[in-house]
Amino acid sequence: MMIRVSKQELLELPSLLSAMGYSVIAPIRTGGIVKLAPLGSDIQPELEYVRVVNSPKKFLLPDDELLFRYRSTATITSYGLKIRFPTAEGPCPVAILPEYNPVRERLALFGIHQCMVNSVRYLDTVMLRDPADPYYKNRRDGMFIAELDCDAGDEYCMCRTLGTYKVPAGYADIRMRKSGDGYLIEEATEAGKELLSKLKRQDVKGKYPISVPKMVKDFELVTRDDQEIDAKEASRSLVACTLCAACTVTCPTCYCMDIEDKFSLIDPSNVGRTRTKMSCQRRCYSTIAGGTTFLAAKEERFKWRVKHKFPFSINAFKLVGCTGCGNCIACCPAGIDFREFVGRRVA
Amino acid sequence: MKLAFYALTSCEGCLTTLITNLGPNLEGLWRMFDIDYFKLVREPVGGVRIPKADIAFVEGAVVTDRDRKTLNEIRNNSSFVVALGTCASSGNIAYTASRAVDLDAKHLRDLEISPAEPLSSVVAVDFELSGCPVSAKEFTDALLRLINSMEPIQPDYSVCYECRSKGNPCLLDAKRVCLGPLAMGGCGAACPTVGSPCYSCRGPAVEADLNAYLIVLEKKGIGKERALMMLRMFTGKKAKELLKDEQ
Ligand code: SF4
Protein backbone atom coordinates (compact mmCIF):
# COMPACT_ATOMS: atom_id res chain seq x y z
CA MET A 1 0.00 0.00 0.00
CA MET A 2 1.32 3.41 -0.91
CA ILE A 3 0.14 6.82 0.17
CA ARG A 4 0.95 10.44 -0.53
CA VAL A 5 1.28 13.00 2.25
CA SER A 6 2.42 16.59 2.61
CA LYS A 7 5.75 17.36 4.20
CA GLN A 8 3.96 18.80 7.20
CA GLU A 9 2.03 15.57 7.64
CA LEU A 10 5.21 13.51 7.33
CA LEU A 11 6.79 15.54 10.09
CA GLU A 12 3.97 14.37 12.36
CA LEU A 13 5.37 10.85 12.23
CA PRO A 14 8.06 11.21 14.94
CA SER A 15 5.56 12.42 17.52
CA LEU A 16 3.11 9.69 16.49
CA LEU A 17 5.91 7.17 17.03
CA SER A 18 6.65 8.60 20.48
CA ALA A 19 2.96 8.36 21.29
CA MET A 20 3.14 4.68 20.34
CA GLY A 21 5.88 4.26 22.95
CA TYR A 22 9.00 4.44 20.79
CA SER A 23 12.14 6.41 21.58
CA VAL A 24 12.71 8.18 18.30
CA ILE A 25 16.21 8.56 16.84
CA ALA A 26 16.49 10.80 13.80
CA PRO A 27 19.03 12.77 11.78
CA ILE A 28 19.58 16.20 13.29
CA ARG A 29 21.58 19.06 11.83
CA THR A 30 24.02 20.59 14.28
CA GLY A 31 27.27 22.52 13.92
CA GLY A 32 27.53 21.97 10.18
CA ILE A 33 27.05 18.20 10.29
CA VAL A 34 24.13 15.82 10.51
CA LYS A 35 24.04 13.05 13.08
CA LEU A 36 21.56 10.58 14.47
CA ALA A 37 20.34 11.61 17.89
CA PRO A 38 17.30 11.19 20.12
CA LEU A 39 14.62 13.52 18.87
CA GLY A 40 13.33 15.95 21.46
CA SER A 41 9.89 17.45 20.98
CA ASP A 42 11.34 20.82 20.03
CA ILE A 43 13.73 19.56 17.33
CA GLN A 44 12.82 18.83 13.73
CA PRO A 45 14.41 15.89 11.98
CA GLU A 46 16.60 16.76 9.01
CA LEU A 47 15.15 15.43 5.76
CA GLU A 48 17.49 16.98 3.18
CA TYR A 49 20.83 15.45 3.94
CA VAL A 50 23.25 12.93 2.48
CA ARG A 51 25.45 11.79 5.33
CA VAL A 52 25.17 11.19 9.04
CA VAL A 53 28.53 11.04 10.83
CA ASN A 54 27.35 8.31 13.17
CA SER A 55 25.02 5.40 12.53
CA PRO A 56 22.39 3.09 14.06
CA LYS A 57 25.28 1.15 15.62
CA LYS A 58 25.64 3.89 18.21
CA PHE A 59 22.23 2.91 19.59
CA LEU A 60 22.24 -0.82 18.89
CA LEU A 61 25.73 -1.48 20.22
CA PRO A 62 26.33 1.32 22.70
CA ASP A 63 29.78 2.01 24.04
CA ASP A 64 30.42 1.32 27.72
CA GLU A 65 27.45 -0.97 28.23
CA LEU A 66 27.21 -2.71 31.61
CA LEU A 67 26.76 -6.43 30.97
CA PHE A 68 26.60 -7.66 34.54
CA ARG A 69 28.24 -7.22 37.90
CA TYR A 70 30.21 -9.81 39.77
CA ARG A 71 31.60 -10.14 43.23
CA SER A 72 35.27 -10.79 43.12
CA THR A 73 36.95 -12.26 46.16
CA ALA A 74 38.38 -8.96 47.22
CA THR A 75 39.88 -8.89 50.67
CA ILE A 76 41.63 -6.20 52.56
CA THR A 77 44.88 -7.72 53.72
CA SER A 78 47.73 -6.31 55.72
CA TYR A 79 49.23 -5.47 52.38
CA GLY A 80 46.22 -3.45 51.36
CA LEU A 81 43.39 -4.49 49.19
CA LYS A 82 43.64 -7.70 47.23
CA ILE A 83 41.25 -8.56 44.48
CA ARG A 84 41.39 -12.00 42.96
CA PHE A 85 40.73 -11.69 39.30
CA PRO A 86 39.17 -14.75 37.75
CA THR A 87 41.44 -14.45 34.74
CA ALA A 88 44.71 -13.38 36.29
CA GLU A 89 44.85 -15.87 39.11
CA GLY A 90 42.95 -18.86 37.85
CA PRO A 91 39.33 -19.59 38.56
CA CYS A 92 38.03 -18.07 41.73
CA PRO A 93 34.60 -18.34 43.30
CA VAL A 94 32.99 -15.32 41.80
CA ALA A 95 29.35 -14.68 42.28
CA ILE A 96 27.69 -13.23 39.25
CA LEU A 97 25.14 -10.68 40.33
CA PRO A 98 22.32 -10.80 37.85
CA GLU A 99 21.81 -7.09 37.95
CA TYR A 100 21.05 -6.82 34.30
CA ASN A 101 17.45 -5.82 33.91
CA PRO A 102 16.80 -5.17 30.27
CA VAL A 103 15.15 -1.84 29.79
CA ARG A 104 12.33 -2.42 27.40
CA GLU A 105 12.89 0.67 25.39
CA ARG A 106 11.63 0.36 21.88
CA LEU A 107 13.74 2.28 19.42
CA ALA A 108 12.47 3.89 16.24
CA LEU A 109 14.98 5.01 13.63
CA PHE A 110 13.33 7.76 11.63
CA GLY A 111 14.59 9.02 8.29
CA ILE A 112 17.69 6.89 7.84
CA HIS A 113 18.95 6.18 4.35
CA GLN A 114 19.25 2.83 2.58
CA CYS A 115 22.94 2.32 3.42
CA MET A 116 22.15 2.65 7.11
CA VAL A 117 19.22 0.22 6.86
CA ASN A 118 21.64 -2.21 5.25
CA SER A 119 24.05 -1.69 8.13
CA VAL A 120 21.33 -2.86 10.54
CA ARG A 121 20.96 -5.96 8.39
CA TYR A 122 24.71 -6.60 8.63
CA LEU A 123 24.78 -6.06 12.40
CA ASP A 124 21.80 -8.42 12.73
CA THR A 125 23.65 -11.04 10.74
CA VAL A 126 26.63 -10.78 13.05
CA MET A 127 24.95 -10.26 16.41
CA LEU A 128 21.87 -12.45 16.10
CA ARG A 129 23.61 -15.57 14.85
CA ASP A 130 23.35 -18.48 17.18
CA PRO A 131 23.81 -17.72 20.03
CA ALA A 132 22.20 -14.33 19.70
CA ASP A 133 23.70 -11.50 21.72
CA PRO A 134 20.98 -10.88 24.34
CA TYR A 135 21.82 -7.22 24.80
CA TYR A 136 21.66 -6.51 21.10
CA LYS A 137 18.57 -8.62 20.65
CA ASN A 138 16.78 -6.82 23.43
CA ARG A 139 17.21 -3.52 21.65
CA ARG A 140 16.61 -4.87 18.21
CA ASP A 141 13.34 -6.67 18.97
CA GLY A 142 10.39 -4.48 18.18
CA MET A 143 12.52 -1.72 16.73
CA PHE A 144 10.85 0.47 14.11
CA ILE A 145 12.64 1.65 10.96
CA ALA A 146 11.25 4.51 8.89
CA GLU A 147 13.55 4.63 5.90
CA LEU A 148 13.97 7.76 3.78
CA ASP A 149 15.13 7.24 0.20
CA CYS A 150 18.32 8.98 -0.82
CA ASP A 151 18.33 10.26 -4.39
CA ALA A 152 21.90 11.40 -4.80
CA GLY A 153 25.01 10.66 -2.82
CA ASP A 154 28.05 12.84 -2.22
CA GLU A 155 31.57 12.27 -3.49
CA TYR A 156 32.21 9.51 -0.94
CA CYS A 157 29.20 7.24 -1.51
CA MET A 158 29.40 3.83 -3.16
CA CYS A 159 25.98 2.23 -2.65
CA ARG A 160 25.31 1.91 -6.37
CA THR A 161 28.27 -0.43 -6.81
CA LEU A 162 27.35 -2.54 -3.80
CA GLY A 163 23.62 -2.61 -4.44
CA THR A 164 22.97 -1.30 -0.97
CA TYR A 165 20.62 1.41 -2.21
CA LYS A 166 18.04 -1.39 -2.18
CA VAL A 167 16.31 -1.97 1.11
CA PRO A 168 16.24 -5.67 1.94
CA ALA A 169 12.78 -7.12 2.55
CA GLY A 170 11.61 -6.92 6.16
CA TYR A 171 14.10 -4.25 7.14
CA ALA A 172 11.95 -1.16 6.89
CA ASP A 173 8.53 -0.71 8.44
CA ILE A 174 7.81 2.20 6.19
CA ARG A 175 9.68 3.69 3.25
CA MET A 176 9.47 7.35 2.40
CA ARG A 177 10.59 9.35 -0.61
CA LYS A 178 10.26 12.89 -1.77
CA SER A 179 7.87 13.29 -4.66
CA GLY A 180 6.95 16.71 -5.98
CA ASP A 181 6.20 18.93 -3.02
CA GLY A 182 5.07 16.02 -0.86
CA TYR A 183 6.20 12.54 0.03
CA LEU A 184 5.31 9.03 -1.06
CA ILE A 185 5.20 6.50 1.77
CA GLU A 186 4.99 2.77 1.49
CA GLU A 187 3.81 0.67 4.39
CA ALA A 188 5.95 -2.42 4.49
CA THR A 189 4.94 -4.09 7.77
CA GLU A 190 2.00 -4.28 10.16
CA ALA A 191 3.68 -1.79 12.48
CA GLY A 192 4.12 0.53 9.53
CA LYS A 193 0.48 0.15 8.61
CA GLU A 194 -0.63 1.00 12.11
CA LEU A 195 1.47 4.16 12.12
CA LEU A 196 0.29 5.35 8.72
CA SER A 197 -3.35 4.83 9.59
CA LYS A 198 -3.01 7.82 11.87
CA LEU A 199 -2.11 10.20 9.02
CA LYS A 200 -4.19 12.45 6.78
CA ARG A 201 -3.41 10.70 3.54
CA GLN A 202 -4.21 10.13 -0.04
CA ASP A 203 -3.97 6.59 -1.39
CA VAL A 204 -1.87 6.13 -4.49
CA LYS A 205 -2.00 3.24 -6.92
CA GLY A 206 1.04 1.50 -8.36
CA LYS A 207 4.34 0.19 -7.11
CA TYR A 208 6.70 2.08 -4.83
CA PRO A 209 9.44 3.28 -7.20
CA ILE A 210 13.00 2.03 -6.93
CA SER A 211 15.63 4.43 -8.17
CA VAL A 212 19.39 4.24 -8.12
CA PRO A 213 20.89 7.21 -6.32
CA LYS A 214 23.16 9.40 -8.45
CA MET A 215 26.84 8.96 -7.59
CA VAL A 216 29.33 11.82 -7.81
CA LYS A 217 32.22 9.40 -8.29
CA ASP A 218 31.30 5.98 -9.57
CA PHE A 219 33.41 2.90 -8.95
CA GLU A 220 33.35 -0.71 -9.91
CA LEU A 221 34.75 -3.27 -7.56
CA VAL A 222 37.83 -4.98 -8.96
CA THR A 223 39.05 -6.98 -6.02
CA ARG A 224 37.56 -8.51 -2.97
CA ASP A 225 39.99 -11.35 -2.67
CA ASP A 226 42.02 -11.82 0.45
CA GLN A 227 45.33 -12.57 -1.24
CA GLU A 228 44.90 -9.93 -3.91
CA ILE A 229 44.36 -7.33 -1.22
CA ASP A 230 47.46 -8.48 0.65
CA ALA A 231 49.57 -8.28 -2.49
CA LYS A 232 48.50 -4.73 -3.33
CA GLU A 233 50.70 -1.72 -2.64
CA ALA A 234 49.11 0.59 -0.10
CA SER A 235 51.91 2.12 1.90
CA ARG A 236 52.28 5.20 -0.26
CA SER A 237 48.73 6.39 0.11
CA LEU A 238 48.86 5.59 3.82
CA VAL A 239 51.76 7.88 4.80
CA ALA A 240 49.20 10.43 5.86
CA CYS A 241 47.18 7.99 7.98
CA THR A 242 47.31 9.25 11.56
CA LEU A 243 45.83 6.02 12.96
CA CYS A 244 43.03 8.11 14.42
CA ALA A 245 40.56 5.25 13.85
CA ALA A 246 37.85 7.62 12.63
CA CYS A 247 37.29 5.18 9.77
CA THR A 248 36.13 2.39 12.07
CA VAL A 249 34.45 4.63 14.63
CA THR A 250 32.17 6.17 12.01
CA CYS A 251 31.63 2.94 10.06
CA PRO A 252 28.07 1.69 10.60
CA THR A 253 29.12 -1.96 10.37
CA CYS A 254 32.23 -1.97 12.57
CA TYR A 255 31.14 -4.01 15.54
CA CYS A 256 34.41 -4.68 17.36
CA MET A 257 34.03 -4.40 21.11
CA ASP A 258 36.29 -4.94 24.08
CA ILE A 259 35.47 -6.19 27.56
CA GLU A 260 36.55 -4.10 30.52
CA ASP A 261 36.09 -4.66 34.23
CA LYS A 262 35.27 -1.50 36.13
CA PHE A 263 36.16 -1.08 39.77
CA SER A 264 35.46 1.56 42.32
CA LEU A 265 37.09 2.35 45.60
CA ILE A 266 33.71 2.40 47.34
CA ASP A 267 33.05 -1.31 46.99
CA PRO A 268 36.11 -2.79 45.28
CA SER A 269 34.86 -6.36 45.17
CA ASN A 270 31.76 -5.32 43.27
CA VAL A 271 33.01 -5.31 39.71
CA GLY A 272 31.09 -4.11 36.68
CA ARG A 273 31.84 -5.97 33.52
CA THR A 274 31.31 -3.64 30.59
CA ARG A 275 31.53 -3.75 26.86
CA THR A 276 33.46 -0.90 25.29
CA LYS A 277 34.24 0.06 21.73
CA MET A 278 37.34 -1.28 20.00
CA SER A 279 38.99 -0.79 16.63
CA CYS A 280 41.47 -2.70 14.49
CA GLN A 281 43.22 0.61 13.90
CA ARG A 282 44.29 0.62 17.55
CA ARG A 283 47.48 -1.04 18.61
CA CYS A 284 45.97 -3.15 21.40
CA TYR A 285 43.56 -4.78 18.95
CA SER A 286 46.34 -7.04 17.77
CA THR A 287 48.75 -6.92 20.70
CA ILE A 288 49.17 -10.13 22.63
CA ALA A 289 50.82 -11.04 25.90
CA GLY A 290 54.51 -10.40 25.60
CA GLY A 291 53.93 -7.30 23.55
CA THR A 292 53.90 -8.60 19.99
CA THR A 293 51.56 -6.62 17.74
CA PHE A 294 50.43 -8.53 14.70
CA LEU A 295 49.10 -5.57 12.79
CA ALA A 296 51.99 -3.25 13.51
CA ALA A 297 52.17 -1.16 10.34
CA LYS A 298 49.46 1.21 9.16
CA GLU A 299 49.32 -0.64 5.90
CA GLU A 300 48.49 -3.89 7.66
CA ARG A 301 45.74 -2.25 9.69
CA PHE A 302 44.21 -0.64 6.64
CA LYS A 303 44.27 -3.91 4.73
CA TRP A 304 42.75 -5.72 7.70
CA ARG A 305 39.88 -3.27 7.71
CA VAL A 306 39.29 -3.71 3.99
CA LYS A 307 39.59 -7.48 4.24
CA HIS A 308 37.08 -7.57 7.04
CA LYS A 309 34.60 -5.61 4.97
CA PHE A 310 35.02 -7.80 1.90
CA PRO A 311 36.56 -11.33 1.96
CA PHE A 312 36.16 -12.03 5.67
CA SER A 313 32.53 -10.95 5.77
CA ILE A 314 31.67 -12.65 2.53
CA ASN A 315 33.18 -15.90 3.78
CA ALA A 316 31.74 -15.75 7.26
CA PHE A 317 28.31 -14.21 6.70
CA LYS A 318 27.73 -14.40 2.95
CA LEU A 319 27.21 -10.66 3.09
CA VAL A 320 29.50 -7.79 2.16
CA GLY A 321 30.43 -5.86 5.29
CA CYS A 322 30.49 -2.50 3.54
CA THR A 323 27.26 -0.65 2.83
CA GLY A 324 29.00 1.98 0.74
CA CYS A 325 27.99 4.80 3.05
CA GLY A 326 31.36 6.51 2.60
CA ASN A 327 31.75 7.61 6.24
CA CYS A 328 35.24 6.13 6.47
CA ILE A 329 36.35 8.35 3.60
CA ALA A 330 34.44 11.48 4.52
CA CYS A 331 35.67 11.36 8.13
CA CYS A 332 39.27 10.41 7.39
CA PRO A 333 41.46 13.46 8.04
CA ALA A 334 43.97 12.08 5.54
CA GLY A 335 41.34 11.52 2.85
CA ILE A 336 42.24 7.85 2.50
CA ASP A 337 39.82 6.27 0.06
CA PHE A 338 39.44 2.49 0.12
CA ARG A 339 37.41 2.65 -3.12
CA GLU A 340 40.56 3.45 -5.04
CA PHE A 341 42.15 0.43 -3.43
CA VAL A 342 39.48 -2.18 -4.15
CA GLY A 343 37.81 -0.51 -7.10
CA ARG A 344 38.28 1.29 -10.37
CA ARG A 345 36.71 4.63 -11.32
CA VAL A 346 34.07 4.39 -14.02
CA ALA A 347 32.77 7.33 -15.99
CA MET B 1 49.50 -0.60 52.26
CA LYS B 2 51.05 2.83 52.31
CA LEU B 3 50.39 5.52 49.77
CA ALA B 4 51.86 9.01 49.59
CA PHE B 5 50.97 12.03 47.51
CA TYR B 6 53.49 14.76 46.77
CA ALA B 7 53.60 18.01 44.85
CA LEU B 8 56.75 19.49 43.32
CA THR B 9 56.57 22.72 41.32
CA SER B 10 52.98 22.74 40.10
CA CYS B 11 49.58 24.32 40.46
CA GLU B 12 48.48 21.40 42.68
CA GLY B 13 45.66 20.98 40.20
CA CYS B 14 46.17 17.25 39.94
CA LEU B 15 45.96 16.62 43.67
CA THR B 16 43.04 19.01 43.94
CA THR B 17 41.30 17.13 41.16
CA LEU B 18 41.72 13.87 43.03
CA ILE B 19 40.13 15.41 46.10
CA THR B 20 37.25 16.98 44.24
CA ASN B 21 36.62 14.34 41.57
CA LEU B 22 37.08 11.13 43.53
CA GLY B 23 33.92 12.03 45.41
CA PRO B 24 32.78 9.12 47.57
CA ASN B 25 35.83 7.15 46.37
CA LEU B 26 38.06 9.45 48.41
CA GLU B 27 36.69 8.02 51.64
CA GLY B 28 37.38 4.53 50.32
CA LEU B 29 40.92 5.59 49.62
CA TRP B 30 41.43 6.70 53.22
CA ARG B 31 39.70 3.65 54.60
CA MET B 32 41.72 1.13 52.63
CA PHE B 33 45.18 2.60 52.67
CA ASP B 34 47.54 4.22 55.10
CA ILE B 35 48.21 7.64 53.73
CA ASP B 36 50.96 9.32 55.70
CA TYR B 37 51.61 12.12 53.29
CA PHE B 38 48.95 14.11 51.46
CA LYS B 39 49.48 17.71 52.48
CA LEU B 40 46.37 19.06 50.81
CA VAL B 41 44.22 16.81 52.97
CA ARG B 42 45.98 16.94 56.33
CA GLU B 43 49.32 17.61 58.00
CA PRO B 44 51.74 14.80 57.12
CA VAL B 45 52.04 12.23 59.89
CA GLY B 46 55.79 12.47 60.18
CA GLY B 47 56.09 16.20 59.59
CA VAL B 48 58.21 17.32 56.63
CA ARG B 49 60.08 13.99 56.54
CA ILE B 50 59.44 11.86 53.44
CA PRO B 51 57.90 8.64 54.77
CA LYS B 52 58.35 5.10 53.46
CA ALA B 53 55.57 4.24 51.03
CA ASP B 54 54.55 1.43 48.72
CA ILE B 55 53.28 3.75 46.03
CA ALA B 56 54.20 7.41 45.74
CA PHE B 57 52.17 9.67 43.47
CA VAL B 58 54.14 12.73 42.50
CA GLU B 59 52.68 15.81 40.87
CA GLY B 60 54.61 18.68 39.33
CA ALA B 61 57.79 19.32 37.40
CA VAL B 62 61.32 19.41 38.78
CA VAL B 63 62.28 23.08 38.77
CA THR B 64 64.01 24.04 42.00
CA ASP B 65 66.94 22.46 43.76
CA ARG B 66 64.57 21.52 46.53
CA ASP B 67 62.33 19.67 44.04
CA ARG B 68 65.33 17.65 42.98
CA LYS B 69 66.26 16.78 46.55
CA THR B 70 62.69 15.89 47.54
CA LEU B 71 62.22 13.74 44.47
CA ASN B 72 65.38 11.77 45.16
CA GLU B 73 64.22 11.22 48.70
CA ILE B 74 60.78 10.10 47.48
CA ARG B 75 62.42 7.65 45.11
CA ASN B 76 64.59 6.20 47.86
CA ASN B 77 61.64 5.75 50.17
CA SER B 78 59.02 4.40 47.75
CA SER B 79 58.74 1.02 46.03
CA PHE B 80 56.72 2.42 43.15
CA VAL B 81 56.76 5.97 41.82
CA VAL B 82 53.90 7.22 39.67
CA ALA B 83 54.19 10.53 37.86
CA LEU B 84 50.86 12.23 38.35
CA GLY B 85 49.82 14.55 35.54
CA THR B 86 51.47 16.23 32.60
CA CYS B 87 53.90 18.39 34.65
CA ALA B 88 55.35 15.28 36.21
CA SER B 89 55.37 13.20 33.04
CA SER B 90 56.55 15.72 30.44
CA GLY B 91 57.37 19.01 32.17
CA ASN B 92 54.24 20.66 30.77
CA ILE B 93 54.15 24.42 30.14
CA ALA B 94 57.11 25.00 32.44
CA TYR B 95 59.35 22.89 30.22
CA THR B 96 59.25 25.26 27.26
CA ALA B 97 58.58 28.40 29.27
CA SER B 98 61.59 27.96 31.54
CA ARG B 99 63.80 27.61 28.50
CA ALA B 100 62.55 30.89 27.10
CA VAL B 101 63.71 32.99 30.06
CA ASP B 102 67.19 33.88 31.19
CA LEU B 103 67.52 31.97 34.44
CA ASP B 104 70.80 33.71 35.16
CA ALA B 105 69.09 37.09 35.26
CA LYS B 106 69.71 38.84 38.56
CA HIS B 107 66.24 38.54 40.01
CA LEU B 108 66.09 34.80 39.25
CA ARG B 109 69.58 33.72 40.20
CA ASP B 110 68.89 33.45 43.92
CA LEU B 111 65.87 31.22 43.42
CA GLU B 112 68.03 28.22 42.54
CA ILE B 113 65.85 27.22 39.66
CA SER B 114 66.91 25.34 36.56
CA PRO B 115 65.03 24.55 33.38
CA ALA B 116 61.96 22.43 34.24
CA GLU B 117 62.22 18.69 33.77
CA PRO B 118 59.76 15.82 34.07
CA LEU B 119 60.38 13.35 36.90
CA SER B 120 61.86 10.82 34.53
CA SER B 121 64.81 13.12 33.79
CA VAL B 122 65.84 12.90 37.43
CA VAL B 123 64.79 9.51 38.80
CA ALA B 124 63.42 6.22 37.49
CA VAL B 125 59.63 6.49 37.17
CA ASP B 126 57.54 3.33 37.23
CA PHE B 127 54.40 4.66 35.61
CA GLU B 128 53.15 7.93 34.15
CA LEU B 129 49.57 9.11 34.33
CA SER B 130 49.19 12.08 32.05
CA GLY B 131 46.54 14.76 31.98
CA CYS B 132 46.36 18.38 32.98
CA PRO B 133 44.85 17.73 35.38
CA VAL B 134 45.00 13.98 35.76
CA SER B 135 41.72 12.06 35.50
CA ALA B 136 40.37 10.71 38.79
CA LYS B 137 39.00 7.68 36.98
CA GLU B 138 42.34 6.83 35.41
CA PHE B 139 43.96 7.29 38.79
CA THR B 140 41.54 4.82 40.40
CA ASP B 141 41.97 2.27 37.62
CA ALA B 142 45.74 2.54 37.81
CA LEU B 143 45.77 2.22 41.60
CA LEU B 144 43.52 -0.84 41.62
CA ARG B 145 45.66 -2.52 39.02
CA LEU B 146 48.91 -1.63 40.77
CA ILE B 147 47.85 -3.12 44.09
CA ASN B 148 47.07 -6.31 42.21
CA SER B 149 50.52 -6.41 40.69
CA MET B 150 49.30 -5.50 37.24
CA GLU B 151 50.66 -2.77 35.07
CA PRO B 152 48.17 0.06 34.63
CA ILE B 153 46.88 0.62 31.12
CA GLN B 154 47.66 3.73 29.14
CA PRO B 155 45.20 4.63 26.37
CA ASP B 156 46.61 3.51 23.02
CA TYR B 157 44.33 5.81 21.02
CA SER B 158 44.38 9.48 20.17
CA VAL B 159 41.85 12.17 21.07
CA CYS B 160 40.20 11.81 17.62
CA TYR B 161 38.98 8.34 18.57
CA GLU B 162 36.75 9.68 21.30
CA CYS B 163 35.96 12.86 19.42
CA ARG B 164 34.63 10.93 16.43
CA SER B 165 32.75 8.53 18.68
CA LYS B 166 30.86 11.48 20.02
CA GLY B 167 29.95 12.50 16.49
CA ASN B 168 31.63 15.89 16.77
CA PRO B 169 32.30 17.93 13.65
CA CYS B 170 36.06 17.90 13.02
CA LEU B 171 37.78 21.23 13.63
CA LEU B 172 40.33 20.48 10.91
CA ASP B 173 37.50 20.60 8.38
CA ALA B 174 36.87 24.16 9.55
CA LYS B 175 40.58 24.85 8.89
CA ARG B 176 41.35 25.13 12.59
CA VAL B 177 44.44 23.57 14.07
CA CYS B 178 43.57 20.72 16.40
CA LEU B 179 46.22 18.41 17.82
CA GLY B 180 43.72 15.57 18.28
CA PRO B 181 45.42 13.08 15.94
CA LEU B 182 48.71 13.45 17.85
CA ALA B 183 47.34 13.65 21.36
CA MET B 184 46.93 10.86 23.86
CA GLY B 185 43.25 10.07 24.31
CA GLY B 186 41.42 9.27 27.50
CA CYS B 187 39.97 12.69 28.26
CA GLY B 188 36.78 11.99 26.33
CA ALA B 189 37.80 14.65 23.80
CA ALA B 190 36.86 17.29 26.35
CA CYS B 191 38.03 20.32 24.35
CA PRO B 192 36.90 19.52 20.79
CA THR B 193 33.52 18.50 22.19
CA VAL B 194 32.96 22.10 23.24
CA GLY B 195 34.47 23.44 20.03
CA SER B 196 37.98 24.24 21.29
CA PRO B 197 40.98 22.63 19.65
CA CYS B 198 42.94 19.95 21.44
CA TYR B 199 46.30 21.23 22.76
CA SER B 200 47.51 17.74 23.59
CA CYS B 201 47.65 18.41 27.33
CA ARG B 202 48.00 14.68 28.00
CA GLY B 203 51.14 14.39 25.92
CA PRO B 204 51.60 12.63 22.60
CA ALA B 205 49.59 9.53 21.71
CA VAL B 206 51.43 6.22 21.90
CA GLU B 207 51.56 5.99 18.13
CA ALA B 208 51.68 9.72 17.35
CA ASP B 209 52.91 10.25 13.80
CA LEU B 210 53.97 13.85 13.27
CA ASN B 211 54.83 13.33 9.64
CA ALA B 212 51.36 12.01 8.85
CA TYR B 213 49.79 14.85 10.81
CA LEU B 214 51.75 17.51 8.91
CA ILE B 215 50.64 16.00 5.61
CA VAL B 216 47.06 16.12 6.86
CA LEU B 217 47.44 19.80 7.73
CA GLU B 218 48.84 20.52 4.32
CA LYS B 219 45.98 18.66 2.61
CA LYS B 220 43.51 20.73 4.59
CA GLY B 221 45.35 23.93 3.72
CA ILE B 222 46.33 24.69 7.32
CA GLY B 223 49.78 26.12 8.10
CA LYS B 224 51.89 24.05 10.46
CA GLU B 225 53.44 26.87 12.54
CA ARG B 226 50.55 27.18 14.92
CA ALA B 227 50.36 23.41 15.34
CA LEU B 228 54.03 23.20 16.28
CA MET B 229 53.65 26.08 18.71
CA MET B 230 50.67 24.36 20.35
CA LEU B 231 52.54 21.10 20.52
CA ARG B 232 55.43 22.71 22.36
CA MET B 233 53.09 24.25 24.88
CA PHE B 234 52.00 21.26 26.97
CA THR B 235 53.90 18.26 25.73
CA GLY B 236 57.21 19.53 27.10
CA LYS B 237 60.04 17.09 26.87
CA LYS B 238 57.91 14.56 25.02
CA ALA B 239 57.33 17.02 22.20
CA LYS B 240 61.06 17.38 21.85
CA GLU B 241 61.33 13.76 20.84
CA LEU B 242 58.44 14.12 18.42
CA LEU B 243 59.76 17.38 17.00
CA LYS B 244 63.36 16.30 16.56
CA ASP B 245 63.18 16.83 12.81
CA GLU B 246 61.52 20.24 13.10
CA GLN B 247 63.77 22.89 14.52
S1 SF4 C 1 40.40 7.60 9.41
FE1 SF4 C 1 42.07 7.80 7.95
S2 SF4 C 1 43.77 8.60 9.15
FE2 SF4 C 1 42.29 7.79 10.61
S3 SF4 C 1 42.95 5.67 10.96
FE3 SF4 C 1 41.43 5.61 9.33
S4 SF4 C 1 42.63 5.69 7.43
FE4 SF4 C 1 43.98 6.37 9.10
Ligand code: SF4
Ligand atom coordinates in the same frame (compact mmCIF):
# COMPACT_ATOMS: atom_id res chain seq x y z
S1 SF4 D 1 33.70 0.61 5.15
FE1 SF4 D 1 33.37 2.78 4.84
S2 SF4 D 1 31.88 2.91 3.17
FE2 SF4 D 1 31.84 0.81 3.94
S3 SF4 D 1 30.20 0.79 5.47
FE3 SF4 D 1 32.11 1.22 6.58
S4 SF4 D 1 32.23 3.47 6.64
FE4 SF4 D 1 30.71 2.93 5.08
Ligand code: SF4
Ligand atom coordinates in the same frame (compact mmCIF):
# COMPACT_ATOMS: atom_id res chain seq x y z
S1 SF4 E 1 38.12 -5.54 12.57
FE1 SF4 E 1 38.29 -3.37 12.10
S2 SF4 E 1 37.10 -3.16 10.21
FE2 SF4 E 1 36.48 -5.06 11.18
S3 SF4 E 1 34.69 -4.54 12.44
FE3 SF4 E 1 36.53 -4.47 13.72
S4 SF4 E 1 37.11 -2.32 13.71
FE4 SF4 E 1 35.77 -2.64 11.96
Ligand code: SF4
Ligand atom coordinates in the same frame (compact mmCIF):
# COMPACT_ATOMS: atom_id res chain seq x y z
S1 SF4 F 1 49.49 18.68 35.22
FE1 SF4 F 1 48.21 20.52 35.06
S2 SF4 F 1 46.77 20.36 36.77
FE2 SF4 F 1 48.45 18.92 37.18
S3 SF4 F 1 49.85 20.08 38.43
FE3 SF4 F 1 50.52 20.35 36.34
S4 SF4 F 1 49.53 22.25 35.63
FE4 SF4 F 1 48.50 21.58 37.49
Ligand code: SF4
Ligand atom coordinates in the same frame (compact mmCIF):
# COMPACT_ATOMS: atom_id res chain seq x y z
S1 SF4 G 1 38.29 17.96 16.08
FE1 SF4 G 1 40.38 17.41 16.65
S2 SF4 G 1 40.14 15.67 18.02
FE2 SF4 G 1 38.21 15.90 16.91
S3 SF4 G 1 38.40 14.53 15.12
FE3 SF4 G 1 39.07 16.58 14.49
S4 SF4 G 1 41.28 16.56 14.78
FE4 SF4 G 1 40.46 14.85 15.96
